[in-house]
Amino acid sequence: MNPATPAPAAAPSVPPAVPAPALPAVPPTGGPVAVPGAPATDLAHAAVAHDLSPLALFLQADPIVKGVMILLLVASIACWGIMIEKMVTARRLRAEARKLASAATGAATPEGGLAADVIRAGAREWHEGRDPAESRGEYRERMEHAMRAPVIAAFRAAEPGLPLLATIGAVGPFIGLFGTVWGIMNSFSGIAASGDTSLAVVAPGIAEALFATAIGLVAAIPSVMAYNRFTVTFARIRQNAFSSIHELSAGMARRPAPARAARAAE
Template sequence: MNPTDATTQAATNGTDAALNAMAAGPDLSAVGLFLHADWVGKLVIILLVLASVICWAIVIEKAVLFRRLGAQVKHLVSAAAPGAGPAAAATPQGEELAAQVLRAGAREWREGRDHDESRAEYRYRIEHTMRGTIAALMRRAEPGLPFLATTGAVAPFVGLFGTVWGIMRSFASIAQSNDTSLAVVAPGIAEALFATAIGLAAAIPAVIAYNRLTVRLSKMRQVANGAASDLASGLSRRPPATSHGAPVHARAHAAAE
């Protein structure tokens, strides 16, 4: 084959490839839409995908953490159950929720009731200490939840911004080409709407997860506070008093150890 024929054959192959590409139409897959977008559209999509990944990581972490917290709350409820007795005020080891709450209540119980302090005030002091410990530990489970709420509220608007920007860019290209056929308009519109779809895909799971996690955390807090109230009520019925020469709180300390 001489050089002229080779050149002609290469040109023919290039023309056939271009015609096949035109016949196949533009690439409307997710990857194709992303690659065809300009730097603003790509930045919007990257931010939304990154936010979605972070949200799923938070959801998985909170699911594991809340399962562990739920088990600790059940332990606290069992310690406050009727018939648990003074042993519920023992000093368990560890840094879990139930252990810390029981230690806080036992500490106030062992200090005893002041001479001018009523049983109701004594009970309130024990309960207030345990509730404070519960609130502090529950607050440790909250980080990450505001990010879910923010993503659920902001992600649709970020996607909408990408859509508006893409439509403006598409209209500008239509004006330059002077061609309003559907084949010319469709790729730009699809690229613009892709940003909104990504925004909704990031926002909807974030909103659902935030609502479920906050409700679950609130229920665990209520159950733990109820157990603290029951524990305080039971402990306050055994106020320190001298019996056979030994204060009750001293005997409780010995029993706890």
């Protein structure tokens, strides 16, 4: 080797790679972040405290708010029960009104039900005949009044339940609003006691309070719609039945009754 030639420089030493610290995994569902070293019980408590499902909102609510929710749920169940019963009743009365219309045109004679009761009531007045002091209009009015009585009684029997629908529709939102106001008052009391105004602390209590208003609306809206619907439906069916009764009484008044014919023969 030539002593004048410089020796090659030594290669710089590369420090070993330091692994990056592992970041806490974020669950895809938006739950609490898993922090290394945090106790499992704290994570479970955080998950339960922020559970905003309807069942969790009910279970975590104040006793008075729970009572309001239960009352509104019972009212909603009663509302749907009345609605189903009124649908069956309206269908039955509509069929009886069609039978009366067929009898008024002479197409068919009903053998049973409300339509048969109406015709029997008018037949009793027709068999008695017209009083000599009665005009034909008064005679027809007497038969029509007798035939209307079974229809009025049938629709009076169909009315129970409609006032309850109107009551639930009127007071349901206010009962839910009472539960909401009470729940928000409790939330504000808890905030004042803890001194923490973060959204994580305020949100569960307000959600429980607003849930009571939601249940009140769920009970009230179908009640109002059902009350208006069945009131109009029953009024139309009753008007159709009265129109058929008017035609029946007019036709019966033009025919001589057996009792009247017998008195004339004597």
